[in-house]
Each structure stands twice: as C-alpha cells, then as structure tokens.
Amino acid sequence: MSEGARGAGRPVPAGPFDRGREMASVTRTHNQPARKWPAEGVSRVPYWVYSDPEVYKREMEVIFAGHSxxxxxxxxxxxxxxxxxxxxxxxxxxxxxxxxxxxxxxxxxxxxxxxxxxxxxxxxxxxxxxxxxxxxxxxxxxxxxxxxxxxxxxxxxxxxxxxxxxxxxxxxxxxxxxxxxxxxxxxxxMPSLEDYLGDKMLRYFDRVFDGRKLKLLGYSRQRMRSNWKVKFENLKDPYHASLLHVFLVSFGLFRADTPSRTEMDATGMHAVQVAQRGEQKAGEGTADMRAMMADLKLANPEMLQPYPEWASKGDETVVMQTVWPNLIVQQQSNTLAMRQIRAFSPEEYELHWTFFGYEDDDQEMTLRRLRQANLMGPAGYVSVDDSEVMESAQSGVSRFPNEEAVVEMGGRGTEDTPHMVTEGAIRAFYKHYIDVMGF
Ligand SMILES: [Fe+2]
CATH class of the missing domain: 2.102.10.10 (Rieske [2Fe-2S] iron-sulphur domain)
Known part of the structure; x- marks a missing residue:
C-alpha cells in the first residue's frame, strides 16, 4: 500500500477532528479495472483516462468518495x-x-x-x-x-x-x-487533515489560512466540456504558464525566468507551484515565450498594482496549491480564491470559484483583491486562456483514446524542482492515481 493511503485500516486517531460522530459505514466495493497503463509508467498518460465512463465511475468511488x-x-x-x-x-x-x-x-x-x-x-x-x-x-x-x-x-x-x-x-x-x-x-x-496534507503542504496551506477570519467576496463558476483531471493537471503544470498566458508572461506575474519552484508531498497527491513576481521586461529567458508582449499596457495599471502582503512569509508572490482530489488554493498577488472541481460526467466538470479576503482587510485591500480577481474566473485575463485550452485538449484526447500523452519535461521523475520547466507534479499525481485506481 502506498503512503497515499496513510491511516487506512488504522483506528481513527483522536484529535480535534474526531468528534466521535456516528458515521455511515463505507461498504462500497470496487472491481479491478480492465484497462492497462502504458509500460513507461508516469511519463505517459493514456487518453482513455479522460473519457472512459468506467474509469470515471471508478474515480467517483475510489477517489472522491474514497480515502480522501x-x-x-x-x-x-x-x-x-x-x-x-x-x-x-x-x-x-x-x-x-x-x-x-x-x-x-x-x-x-x-x-x-x-x-x-x-x-x-x-x-x-x-x-x-x-x-x-x-x-x-x-x-x-x-x-x-x-x-x-x-x-x-x-x-x-x-x-x-x-x-x-x-x-x-x-x-x-x-x-x-x-x-x-x-x-x-x-x-x-480518514486520519486527521494534518496527516492527510503532510507537513510540507500544511505549511503552504497555513500561509493563507493563518487563523485570521475569512471574508467572502463572491463566486463565479463555469461549466467546462472536459475531464476534471485536465483541470487538476493544469494547475500542476507550470511549463505552460510561461508559454500560453500573455498576462502572466508580459507582466512577469508567473514566468519561467523568475525564481520559482515545484514541490510535492511524499505521496504526489498534493503540490504547489511557487513563484516570485518579475518585471515587464524582455530578457534572455523570454526568447521562447511567444506570449511575451513587452509593450502591452493596461488602461488602468491599478489592476495589477501589488501590495506586498506576503513579504513576511517568504519572497514568493504566487502560490498555487493543488489538494487531492478537488481543490486548488489560488494566491496570485493579492487575489485569493478556492477553486473547487465538481465533476459531472467523463467529459464535463464545473469549476466553482469562491473569492475571499480577510475580515480585517480595509476597504482599499478588498478593492485591490476584487480588481486583481479580474485575472481569474471564467472570463479572467489569465484563466480564459486555460478554459479555451482545456476544451481543445478534450477534443483531442476523447477522439483518440488509444493514444497517449508524453510527460517528460524536466525528466521522468517526481521530485521537487527549483524551477518551473517541469511536468514533475503531473507525474507525481499519476503515480498516486495509478496506485489508487489499481491500474
Ligand atoms: Fe494556465
């Protein structure tokens, strides 16, 4: 059994989250899947995982309704x-x-x-x-x-x-x-949430959820015609950020030539993409970035004016954390949101965004968070690129279920890297996925 199934079969540890409630007993059983994973392992992802109804049904039971x-x-x-x-x-x-x-x-x-x-x-x-x-x-x-x-x-x-x-x-x-x-x-x-996240991921989680009371700022949601994993992988894929997103690259919000890193927990279930904001300046590292627009100007530059609220917690200005199986914690500059993945069918999910700040934010800070929220959501200056690509990806993978993705950027391993030119977090995700799904 992998480390990802930590706590399985053990008695539930006593703690603040074990309130001794009466729980419905889980009696769901799962047959072994008929599909076989490619021999190369996590450096390949077979396209049938994105459309096969049997795979989807199994995911809903063993991943979402399972040990998570x-x-x-x-x-x-x-x-x-x-x-x-x-x-x-x-x-x-x-x-x-x-x-x-x-x-x-x-x-x-x-x-x-x-x-x-x-x-x-x-x-x-x-x-x-x-x-x-x-x-x-x-x-x-x-x-x-x-x-x-x-x-x-x-x-x-x-x-x-x-x-x-x-x-x-x-x-x-x-x-x-x-x-x-x-x-x-x-x-x-389930063990405690703290055990589930592990120390490394907990530190990033607590960075945003530091005990201050949260203030709800609003919602947005979008129905996407693609498999839920395409979205989860997207947030474990810093490789695309410097190439696809005009806004991230041009304004240096998240870019391959600025200090950045990818980190995973021991199981590969959870990950963070971390970066430090750069400048709107073309340089040696930007030559491959076709999305770079060095002269792109905002009519209202206030939209991206950062406030260094994270300075006391390190030098990173962006932390995108994926928590298995359905959460992305978004912190880009001063915009904060929970992105929840709600699956509906093998080829359809809803992305549900909950934007928030802190109760002790003043009016100016709230306004700043709301202004920067324009980067995100269904029509966000950054996220709209992802939405388009998610559906285009689905259109390819669902029509060629017997083909497979090549996931070799940054090597074939699943270790942390002090840069974002890697697909390591996607490989780590599939390491755990293969284990849980029994492929
Ligand atoms: Fe993206």
Missing part, C-alpha cells in the same frame, strides 16, 4: 446556526451547514427514504430539511425526526412497528476544518 478529504466550502459562508449551502464531492451532491450547537456538519443531499435530492436552494437558513417527495424530515445533524403517516391513517398502513428512526438518518460525512476551510470525506476512517 474533499474541499466543500468555507466557514464564513455559513456563519450562523442554521446556515447551509449546497456543494459537491465529485459528482455527489452534499450540503454543508452549521447546526444549533455551532458545529459544522456535512451531509449527503440524498433522502434516506428514496434517494431524492431534497435540498434545492443554493443556500439559506433553516432548522430542518424536509424532502419534497414524502416529507421525511431531518434535523441539522442529519437525524430523521419525522415520517408522515408513520403510524398509518385510521389504523391502516404506516411503517412496521420495529422501524427505527435512528437507523434512517442522512449520510453524515466525516468533517475536518482548518483555518476556516471545511473538508469532508465519505470515508469515516
């Missing part, structure tokens, strides 16, 4: 008792909420009676959830508290006498929170 923590939302989105918001784990609808005791709970958006997705509102405040179909009612801990006609009508019908309400609550997920970020898992045997 999935980002679901921020605590600042549900500040008051009764606040709830819908979210997703892979393609499974869930709800995160704050109960009457102030605890954060995450439940499957699936009635225990007939499987109905009972919560329709994107967010709201409530004291209970009522399924529209037969009005089974649940409290904010997921407990079943009402079954209409349970004792029948005029002595006829009703549930059997031995029907136990406590056996038919909502599926309650294991929850872990840190720095105002909420993660959940369908697997009740």
């Amino acid at each position: 923590y999935n980002y679901v939302g921020l605590e600042c989105e549900i500040p008051n008792p009764g606040d709830y918001r819908r979210s997703f784990i892979g393609d499974k609808p869930v709800i995160f909420l704050r109960d009457g005791d102030g605890e954060v709970n995450v439940v499957a958006n699936r009635c225990a009676h007939r499987g109905v997705k009972f919560c329709y509102a994107e967010h709201g405040n409530t004291s209970e959830f009522i399924c529209p179909y037969h009005q089974w009612t649940y409290d904010l801990k997921g407990k079943l508290i009402g079954v209409p006609f349970r004792r029948g009508v005029k002595g006829r019908g009703g549930m059997p006498k031995d029907f136990k309400m406590e056996d038919h609550g909502l599926e309650v997920l294991k929850v872990a929170t840190r720095g105002g970020v909420i993660f959940a898992s369908f697997d009740p045997t």
Whole structure:
C-alpha cells in the first residue's frame, strides 16, 4: 500500500477532528479495472483516462468518495446556526451547514427514504430539511425526526412497528476544518487533515489560512466540456504558464525566468507551484515565450498594482496549491480564491470559484483583491486562456483514446524542482492515481 493511503485500516486517531460522530459505514466495493497503463509508467498518460465512463465511475468511488478529504466550502459562508449551502464531492451532491450547537456538519443531499435530492436552494437558513417527495424530515445533524403517516391513517398502513428512526438518518460525512476551510470525506476512517496534507503542504496551506477570519467576496463558476483531471493537471503544470498566458508572461506575474519552484508531498497527491513576481521586461529567458508582449499596457495599471502582503512569509508572490482530489488554493498577488472541481460526467466538470479576503482587510485591500480577481474566473485575463485550452485538449484526447500523452519535461521523475520547466507534479499525481485506481 502506498503512503497515499496513510491511516487506512488504522483506528481513527483522536484529535480535534474526531468528534466521535456516528458515521455511515463505507461498504462500497470496487472491481479491478480492465484497462492497462502504458509500460513507461508516469511519463505517459493514456487518453482513455479522460473519457472512459468506467474509469470515471471508478474515480467517483475510489477517489472522491474514497480515502480522501474533499474541499466543500468555507466557514464564513455559513456563519450562523442554521446556515447551509449546497456543494459537491465529485459528482455527489452534499450540503454543508452549521447546526444549533455551532458545529459544522456535512451531509449527503440524498433522502434516506428514496434517494431524492431534497435540498434545492443554493443556500439559506433553516432548522430542518424536509424532502419534497414524502416529507421525511431531518434535523441539522442529519437525524430523521419525522415520517408522515408513520403510524398509518385510521389504523391502516404506516411503517412496521420495529422501524427505527435512528437507523434512517442522512449520510453524515466525516468533517475536518482548518483555518476556516471545511473538508469532508465519505470515508469515516480518514486520519486527521494534518496527516492527510503532510507537513510540507500544511505549511503552504497555513500561509493563507493563518487563523485570521475569512471574508467572502463572491463566486463565479463555469461549466467546462472536459475531464476534471485536465483541470487538476493544469494547475500542476507550470511549463505552460510561461508559454500560453500573455498576462502572466508580459507582466512577469508567473514566468519561467523568475525564481520559482515545484514541490510535492511524499505521496504526489498534493503540490504547489511557487513563484516570485518579475518585471515587464524582455530578457534572455523570454526568447521562447511567444506570449511575451513587452509593450502591452493596461488602461488602468491599478489592476495589477501589488501590495506586498506576503513579504513576511517568504519572497514568493504566487502560490498555487493543488489538494487531492478537488481543490486548488489560488494566491496570485493579492487575489485569493478556492477553486473547487465538481465533476459531472467523463467529459464535463464545473469549476466553482469562491473569492475571499480577510475580515480585517480595509476597504482599499478588498478593492485591490476584487480588481486583481479580474485575472481569474471564467472570463479572467489569465484563466480564459486555460478554459479555451482545456476544451481543445478534450477534443483531442476523447477522439483518440488509444493514444497517449508524453510527460517528460524536466525528466521522468517526481521530485521537487527549483524551477518551473517541469511536468514533475503531473507525474507525481499519476503515480498516486495509478496506485489508487489499481491500474
Ligand atoms: Fe494556465
């Protein structure tokens, strides 16, 4: 068993995230896949992984609903008792909420009676959830508290006498929170979130989520006609950044000739792309960068005026962190966002962006974060390039499922590198992926 399955089979360690809740037992079983990975290993990615429905089905079970923590939302989105918001784990609808005791709970958006997705509102405040179909009612801990006609009508019908309400609550997920970020898992045997991230990744996570209260700034979302992994890989691929993105290259926001590095955790599940901002100046290292526009001017240069808020935490001005399997923590200059990957089918996902700042930001800082947010999101000056390329990539890989990608930039290894001219984090991702999927 790989290190990625740390904690599997071991007793759940006692800690602040083990609240001793009653967990639904995981009894899902998985057959071995029929597909074979190329003999070259992680320096090749077979294109069938991006479109095969069987592969997708298996991913939803063993990756998203398996031994993983999935980002679901921020605590600042549900500040008051009764606040709830819908979210997703892979393609499974869930709800995160704050109960009457102030605890954060995450439940499957699936009635225990007939499987109905009972919560329709994107967010709201409530004291209970009522399924529209037969009005089974649940409290904010997921407990079943009402079954209409349970004792029948005029002595006829009703549930059997031995029907136990406590056996038919909502599926309650294991929850872990840190720095105002909420993660959940369908697997009740998960170790702590800290063990899951490991020390190296935790340090980067805590850099942004340093204990200050977060302030929600807004959302954007986009439906993409591509496989979810194409997006996850995109954020583990610094090689493209200096070549594809006019904005990153021209303004030196993230560029191969400035100090940068790629780091992974021991398993390859998580990674960071780290860089230090350069200048809008052509030089020796920019010759290969066709996207470089040395004379590109902004009508309002304020948009990119940085404020050195990260200076006390190192010299990096960009840290993009990918947390297996569905989260990208975005820190580019002063714009902060959680990007959540919601899968919908083998060739469709939604990218859900939650922009945030800190409660102690002044108005000017909030404005700065919002201005810089124009780089990101569905129509972002940077991200729009990725969106276009994601769909173009899908159009190639889904029509040629028996071909394969060559992933050899920076060598064939999966080690950290003090530069961004590498695809090492993609190889590290597939090292773990192959292991988990059983290829
Ligand atoms: Fe990109």
